[in-house]
Amino acid sequence: MNAPTKEGQLTPEIPAQALSLPIISVERFSELTGFPEGVLRGWIARGYMPTYRIGKYTAVNVALLNYMAMQKAPSL
Structure with missing residues (x-):
């Protein structure tokens, strides 16, 4: 489903x-x-x-970013 923006346009939900x-x-x-x-x-x-x-393309390594965030998170 699409959500209206402030301008009234529709944007796709992520x-x-x-x-x-x-x-x-x-x-x-x-x-x-x-x-x-x-x-x-x-x-x-x-x-x-x-x-x-990958060749000339750069992608964000989300898996490593999540791991790095978990390492910095305080333990409970």
């Missing part, structure tokens, strides 16, 4: 499973998280985001 993929494109990661693509590319250039290269 499936919850999308971030469970091991790698996704920078563009798709930007759509899913709301971070501007330029910001993500800057983080990647600085080494803040784990990536996976």
Whole structure:
């Protein structure tokens, strides 16, 4: 189902499973998280985001990003 935006346009809802993929494109990661693509590319250039290269394409390594986040999370 589509959700209306402030301008009244319809945008597709993002499936919850999308971030469970091991790698996704920078563009798709930007759509899913709301971070501007330029910001993500800057983080990647600085080494803040784990990536996976396939030829000329760069994908965000979501599996490693999740692992890194879990390692930094406080234990209960």
